[in-house]
Amino acid sequence: MRYIDPHIHVSSRTTNDYQRMHAAGIVAVVEPAFWLGQPRTSVGSFQDYFSSLIGWERFRASQFGIRHYCTIGLNSKEANNEPLAEEVMEILPLFIVKDGVVAVGEIGYDDQSESEDKYFRLQIELGKKFKKPILVHTPHRAKKEGTLRSMDVLEEHGVPPHLAIIDHNNEETVREVLDRGYWAGFTIYPDTKMGKDRMANVVQEYGSERIIVNSSADWGVSNPLSVPDCAAVMRERGIDEADITKVTYQNAIDSYAASGQFNPSDWEESFSYDQAELMEGNSVLRGQVPKSSAS
Amino acid sequence: MYHEAAIDGDSQKGMFQNSNCENYATTYREVYQRRLLESPYAALGESALEAVQNSTKLSQLIEVWAMIGAQCADPPASQEVRNGDSVQSSLMGIPLKDMIKSIALEAVCRNWAGSPEDFTKLLERLYQTADIREQQLIIRVLPLLKFQEHFVRIATEAARTNIVPVFSALALGNPFPQAHFNENQWNQMVLKAIFVNCAIGTIVGLHERHNSSLAETIFQYISERHSAQRSVPRAVVELCEQALSAASLLQLNAIKPALLQE
Numbered sequence: 001m002r003y004i005d006p007h008i009h010v011s012s013r014t015t016n017d018y019q020r021m022h023a024a025g026i027v028a029v030v031e032p033a034f035w036l037g038q039p040r041t042s043v044g045s046f047q048d049y050f051s052s053l054i055g056w057e058r059f060r061a062s063q064f065g066i067r068h069y070c071t072i073g074l075n076s077k078e079a080n081n082e083p084l085a086e087e088v089m090e091i092l093p094l095f096i097v098k099d100g101v102v103a104v105g106e107i108g109y110d111d112q113s114e115s116e117d118k119y120f121r122l123q124i125e126l127g128k129k130f131k132k133p134i135l136v137h138t139p140h141r142a143k144k145e146g147t148l149r150s151m152d153v154l155e156e157h158g159v160p161p162h163l164a165i166i167d168h169n170n171e172e173t174v175r176e177v178l179d180r181g182y183w184a185g186f187t188i189y190p191d192t193k194m195g196k197d198r199m200a201n202v203v204q205e206y207g208s209e210r211i212i213v214n215s216s217a218d219w220g221v222s223n224p225l226s227v228p229d230c231a232a233v234m235r236e237r238g239i240d241e242a243d244i245t246k247v248t249y250q251n252a253i254d255s256y257a258a259s260g261q262f263n264p265s266d267w268e269e270s271f272s273y274d275q276a277e278l279m280e281g282n283s284v285l286r287g288q289v290p291k292s293s294a295s
Numbered sequence: 296m297y298h299e300a301a302i303d304g305d306s307q308k309g310m311f312q313n314s315n316c317e318n319y320a321t322t323y324r325e326v327y328q329r330r331l332l333e334s335p336y337a338a339l340g341e342s343a344l345e346a347v348q349n350s351t352k353l354s355q356l357i358e359v360w361a362m363i364g365a366q367c368a369d370p371p372a373s374q375e376v377r378n379g380d381s382v383q384s385s386l387m388g389i390p391l392k393d394m395i396k397s398i399a400l401e402a403v404c405r406n407w408a409g410s411p412e413d414f415t416k417l418l419e420r421l422y423q424t425a426d427i428r429e430q431q432l433i434i435r436v437l438p439l440l441k442f443q444e445h446f447v448r449i450a451t452e453a454a455r456t457n458i459v460p461v462f463s464a465l466a467l468g469n470p471f472p473q474a475h476f477n478e479n480q481w482n483q484m485v486l487k488a489i490f491v492n493c494a495i496g497t498i499v500g501l502h503e504r505h506n507s508s509l510a511e512t513i514f515q516y517i518s519e520r521h522s523a524q525r526s527v528p529r530a531v532v533e534l535c536e537q538a539l540s541a542a543s544l545l546q547l548n549a550i551k552p553a554l555l556q557e
């Protein structure tokens with residue numbers, strides 16, 4: 001089985017995680033730009049972070065046979081520092097246009113402050129300008145209200161629902177998100193978000209249309225194997241293999257496809273080419289030969 | 296025979312600039328033209344050059360790059376175009392999309408009316424915000440650029456990076472380091488190439504810029520590998536032997552029979 005983890009902060013994970021992810025069948029990941037657990041204090045920190053998402057992390061993943069993509073955006077928490085947010089807005093276009101950037105995100109609300117609202121809207125407009133989908137982070141507190149408000153704002157700005165992924169859903173939000181035509185992301189995150197069994201219930205109840213499973217694994221207590229683990233639970237529960245493929249692989253591709261940057265051929269054909277290119281002429285680090293992408 | 300050239304490494308830098316970088320630039324442009332013409336992207340190449348004609352800002356260049364990125368699908372070159380000498384075939388390794396971007400960058404540089412310092416600022420910012428493939432193409436096109444002596448700082452960044460493809464873009468098949476690196480920068484680059492197991496035979500100027508200080512450091516490396524019962528590429532041992540002091544050469548010869556070579 002092949003899996004995609006369409007929301008994981010792999011910069012915070014170890015090479016050991018990458019090896020386990022590859023072994024579990026994960027072929028591609030999307031790393032949304034987010035905060036680092038504490039607020040950044042200068043625009044240079046943002047620049048270096050964005051640049052690591054299209055540079056070092058992309059290379060690091062490739063060494064383990066995993067294709068790395070990212071989304072670029074100013075997260076809601078740090079949108080509350082307005083002077084800094086203004087500077088970040090200026091550098092976002094330099095990164096949004098890069099190859100391998102599949103969306104503007106993750107953006108949205110945290111406290112649902114005025115400032116968060118302002119930069120959410122400005123970044124929705126950036127997504128429209130550069131023809132990228134929008135990845136929406138929904139708040140932990142006042143989740144239902146924040147989720148509905150996010151969709152209202154997207155509609156106000158004329159974003160068609162198939163170009164937006166509403167993430168971190170739960171049983172309380174899924175109905176409305178699907179009814180309004182959006183992609184619905186679910187984060188399997190121990191304790192705070194969804195569990196694997198609850199996820200299987202959701203798929204049994206709502207089917208596989210526009211539902212996407214991710215790990216959102218980061219520097220917190222989280223599991224980079226959430227997607228394949230969740231697939232295993234769904235299999236045990238007798239959920240149809242075609243549905244499992246949709247929620248753990250195909251829907252991720254379809255939701256980010258509008259960016260023109262997320263094509264299965266990247267990891268099916270040209271990935272082995274890149275690996276060969278990497279080895280050709282310089283061969284890779286001695287003693288750290290990456291796993292072949294063929295297996 | 297290389298010992299003499301090795302005595303004063305620094306004085307060697309610069310004298311290769313006109314010949315090697317110019318030859319490389321000529322080949323680069325030829326390969327680009329041939330690949331472009333046989334691809335379906337000749338018009339894209341034209342319009343990219345037109346679009347950057349009056350570009351003096353980073354944002355303008357990045358927009359043109361985004362346009363190229365969105366429209367070019369990297370067709371492989373034909374066998375006919377592939378046949379060529381080693382520099383030519385190494386230039387074949389650059390995706391066509393990236394070659395078009397690099398030629399657009401070269402055009403901005405050629406038309407630059409401001410100071411070299413201001414262009415350097417633009418190029419450094421471009422490099423800092425570039426993705427892996429873009430960093431590679433910036434490094435590969437350095438020998439074609441006007442004011443290239445100002446870009447040593449970018450090249451030393453590439454010499455230090457852990458992203459192997461970017462490092463290789465500088466160290467292998469690229470005449471820029473030979474022309475512009477001082478002895479210390481040169482030695483660090485060659486050592487790193489050895490450490491990450493590059494095919495050092497493709498370093499441009501490997502023998503011309505070789506020097507006794509580098510030979511001694513490589514000897515320490517061989518010695519460490521030997522103690523750890525690890526192998527060393529034959530080419531590295533051969534390079535080390537050139538310009539090695541008599542005392543170290545004696546020691547090298549002593550361990551050589553038991554040394555694992557690949």
Ligand SMILES: [Zn+2]
Pocket residue numbers: 007009032034106216
């Ligand atoms: Zn996240």
